[in-house]
Amino acid sequence: xxxxxxxxxxxxxxxxxxxxxxxxxxxxxxxxxxxxxxxxxxxxxxxxxxxxxxxxxxxxxxxxxxxxxxxxxxxxxxxxxxxxxxxxxxxxxxxxxxxxxxxxxxxxxxxxxxxxxxxxxxxxxxxxxxxxxxxxxxxxxxxxxxxxxxxxxxxxxxxxxxxxxxxxxxxxxxxxxxxxxxxxxxxxxxxxxx
Amino acid sequence: xxxxxxxxxxxxxxxxxxxxxxxxxxxxxxxxxxxxxxxxxxxxxxxxxxxxxxxxxxxxxxxxxxxxxxxxxxxxxxxxxxxxxxxxxxxxxxxxxxxxxxxxxxxxxxxxxxxxxxxxxxxxxxxxxxxxxxxxxxxxxxxxxxxxxxxxxxxxxxxxxxxxxxxxxxxxxxxxxxxxxxxxxxxxxxxxxxxxxxxxxxxxxxxxxxxxxxxxxxxxxxxxxxxxxxxxxxxxxxxxxxxxxxxxxxxxxxxxxxxxxxxxxxxxxxxxxxxxxxxxxxxxxxxxxxxxxxxxxxxxxxxxxxxxxxxxxxxxxxxxxxxxxxxxxxxxxxxxxxxxxxxxxxxxxxxxxxxxxxxxxxxxxxxxxxxxxxxxxxxxxxxxxxxxxxxxxxxxxxxxxxxxxxxxxxxxxxxxxxxxxxxxxxxxxxxxxxxxxxxxxxxxxxxxxxxxxxxxxxxxxxxxxxxxxxxxxxxxxxxxxxxxxxxxxxxxxxxxxxxxxxxxxxxxxxxxxxxxxxxxxxxxxxxxxxxxx
Numbered sequence: 191x192x193x194x195x196x197x198x199x200x201x202x203x204x205x206x207x208x209x210x211x212x213x214x215x216x217x218x219x220x221x222x223x224x225x226x227x228x229x230x231x232x233x234x235x236x237x238x239x240x241x242x243x244x245x246x247x248x249x250x251x252x253x254x255x256x257x258x259x260x261x262x263x264x265x266x267x268x269x270x271x272x273x274x275x276x277x278x279x280x281x282x283x284x285x286x287x288x289x290x291x292x293x294x295x296x297x298x299x300x301x302x303x304x305x306x307x308x309x310x311x312x313x314x315x316x317x318x319x320x321x322x323x324x325x326x327x328x329x330x331x332x333x334x335x336x337x338x339x340x341x342x343x344x345x346x347x348x349x350x351x352x353x354x355x356x357x358x359x360x361x362x363x364x365x366x367x368x369x370x371x372x373x374x375x376x377x378x379x380x381x382x383x384x
Numbered sequence: 385x386x387x388x389x390x391x392x393x394x395x396x397x398x399x400x401x402x403x404x405x406x407x408x409x410x411x412x413x414x415x416x417x418x419x420x421x422x423x424x425x426x427x428x429x430x431x432x433x434x435x436x437x438x439x440x441x442x443x444x445x446x447x448x449x450x451x452x453x454x455x456x457x458x459x460x461x462x463x464x465x466x467x468x469x470x471x472x473x474x475x476x477x478x479x480x481x482x483x484x485x486x487x488x489x490x491x492x493x494x495x496x497x498x499x500x501x502x503x504x505x506x507x508x509x510x511x512x513x514x515x516x517x518x519x520x521x522x523x524x525x526x527x528x529x530x531x532x533x534x535x536x537x538x539x540x541x542x543x544x545x546x547x548x549x550x551x552x553x554x555x556x557x558x559x560x561x562x563x564x565x566x567x568x569x570x571x572x573x574x575x576x577x578x579x580x581x582x583x584x585x586x587x588x589x590x591x592x593x594x595x596x597x598x599x600x601x602x603x604x605x606x607x608x609x610x611x612x613x614x615x616x617x618x619x620x621x622x623x624x625x626x627x628x629x630x631x632x633x634x635x636x637x638x639x640x641x642x643x644x645x646x647x648x649x650x651x652x653x654x655x656x657x658x659x660x661x662x663x664x665x666x667x668x669x670x671x672x673x674x675x676x677x678x679x680x681x682x683x684x685x686x687x688x689x690x691x692x693x694x695x696x697x698x699x700x701x702x703x704x705x706x707x708x709x710x711x712x713x714x715x716x717x718x719x720x721x722x723x724x725x726x727x728x729x730x731x732x733x734x735x736x737x738x739x740x741x742x743x744x745x746x747x748x749x750x751x752x753x754x755x756x757x758x759x760x761x762x763x764x765x766x767x768x769x770x771x772x773x774x775x776x777x778x779x780x781x782x783x784x785x786x787x788x789x790x791x792x793x794x795x796x797x798x799x800x801x802x803x804x805x806x807x808x809x810x811x812x813x814x815x816x817x818x819x820x821x822x823x824x825x826x827x828x829x830x831x832x833x834x835x836x837x838x839x840x841x842x843x844x845x846x847x848x849x850x851x852x853x854x855x856x857x858x859x860x861x862x863x864x865x866x867x868x869x870x871x872x873x874x875x876x877x878x879x880x881x882x883x884x885x886x887x888x889x890x891x892x893x894x895x896x897x898x899x900x901x902x903x904x905x906x907x908x909x910x911x912x913x914x915x916x917x
Contacts, residue, residue, distance in 0.1 A: 201620035208697025212649035245570035247508020263857035290783035
């Protein structure tokens with residue numbers, strides 16, 4: 191090869207083809223998918239919780255994309271129907287995930303509607319799911335002798351914390367749980383090819 | 385349109401497109417002369433190995449080589465020395481940071497109650513620090529440093545505008561420190577490979593542009609007619625990366641699931657169109673240089689290059705198989721993933737033909753040992769990746785540790801090993817000192833290669849079993865978690881060996897720098913440059 195101009199232009203052309211296929215066409219066709227009927231926008235608390243979900247890297251172990259029955263038994267595990275673009279209309283960015291070191295969470299709000307379960311599970315996952323390898327998040331809580339009025343005390347299984355101590359949820363933990371409970375796409379939706 | 389029709393048309397379009405490209409780019413495609421591949425040698429130098437990392441006395445200067453050309457190469461080396469030295473120092477630091485973070489993350493997966501008091505040490509954050517320290521620290525610093533060393537040699541001129549690159553590297557590293565700090569603190573954009581906040585990305589853009597500038601300035605002063613294979617890869621990589629980075633990080637541009645397709649367009653292309661070309665360019669330069677013989681087939685390298693340029697860019701959609709994205713896009717990516725076998729085969733055949741009859745050099749040359757193993761891992765990880773993209777296989781391996789093993793085979797087994805090899809060659813040239821303890825090079829090689837072997841094999845088996853368990857609805861989800869534990873522990877063992885290898889490598893580098901009575905490499909043109917000019 192003798193010409194750097196042809197080299198660089200050629201290289202940029204091949205990248206342009208790829209960008210057209212993977213970025214521009216999806217931008218035109220699905221970037222502004224209308225919210226699926228039945229999908230509610232997040233509340234400010236849930237959005238703050240979503241920030242917690244992002245900053246603690248939950249996405250690296252939990253997907254948010256149950257797959258079709260023909261592909262995997264996700265629905266039979268209770269993770270919900272296959273999602274469609276409209277399910278993510280309020281998700282900026284969408285947190286599809288690439289790992290299932292832990293279960294899919296797209297419908298965890300429907301599966302686990304209890305605040306207390308989530309709070310306790312975040313404080314010490316192994317007190318709820320024996321053998322779980324999920325990290326514990328003690329820094330989202332305070333362990334004290336007694337709680338102030340208005341604070342949320344976490345009801346933990348016996349033996350999780352020393353006798354006489356109470357565990358109080360910090361606002362970040364409450365926000366995160368509000369977000370987890372909002373993950374509920376159990377309303378019906380049709381995929382484009384169904 | 386039926387999926388089969390889409391598949392066929394994508395296939396035919398690709399073939400026609402690739403053919404057209406190679407035709408439009410060719411210069412005497414059928415020309416039997418090997419002039420294009422001989423450009424890396426001085427007149428009369430073919431047959432003479434150059435291997436500064438080999439124990440002294442095993443390489444001799446070429447008796448018949450053109451002295452003026454060797455002196456010009458020495459001047460080219462001298463023009464890049466301080467700059468490359470800075471890049472490599474940064475690479476060492478990020479390599480150690482990334483190793484520590486990666487090993488911590490690995491141990492946490494099987495010891496989840498270890499170090500839980502601090503948020504920045506939790507798995508989700510330390511894993512992200514590991515990835516970003518590799519992706520924006522170790523790999524680009526080692527790869528770009530090597531490119532800046534090689535390009536003036538290939539263009540037979542001195543580096544022009546090195547000061548811009550030095551400023552650029554300073555900005556880049558400042559950005560990375562800020563980026564890793566913000567991730568550890570809990571500020572993240574939330575997309576894999578694109579976690580660093582876009583405000584900090586502006587610094588990367590400025591730094592990257594300044595690093596790329598000397599390439600253009602040096603190209604305009606080139607003294608050679610032929611652009612050697614390595615220049616194609618390095619030149620294009622330096623233009624591809626800014627496009628990828630700018631489009632992907634542009635704030636407010638991407639919405640909804642389109643962000644996910646863009647995410648994997650970026651995520652896979654930063655591997656395929658940035659690290660891979662930088663590493664392949666290094667192999668194409670150092671391998672023939674070390675054995676003293678031009679690459680076998682110039683035309684195969686042309687096919688390998690344009691095949692990669694054409695197919696690799698479109699494979700990212702295979703990360704979203706089964707996801708809520710358009711089916712045609714996923715199908716296109718699967719087809720192009722399979723098409724990648726073509727350029728990979730071209731590269732592999734070329735490497736094999738060039739090495740044939742020269743395998744004895746592996747014993748003498750540390751550079752070659754790292755490069756050859758790295759090249760083999762390129763073939764292995766690419767072929768594995770192609771098959772992993774097939775729906776039938778992806779159904780099992782997606783969402784499992786199998787993918788993590790594959791990623792490390794590519795970015796460590798291939799890219800990092802090649803950069804290790806390049807650094808063993810370049811560092812004696814830019815410092816004018818020999819590696820003091822050849823045994824530490826061997827220790828590094830065996831720790832790294834055994835470590836990645838344990839890492840890859842254990843995680844591949846564990847991931848496969850995990851995927852099979854998840855597909856069987858009669859087995860509870862926890863079963864897929866518990867069965868991976870022995871494999872996750874084995875991964876920590878492999879990872880610890882790799883990290884130890886890096887400590888050996890860095891300690892050896894420090895020893896080289898503080899060596900008393902610094903010895904010049906006997907055979908090196910650097911010595912010639914210092915004494916003869």
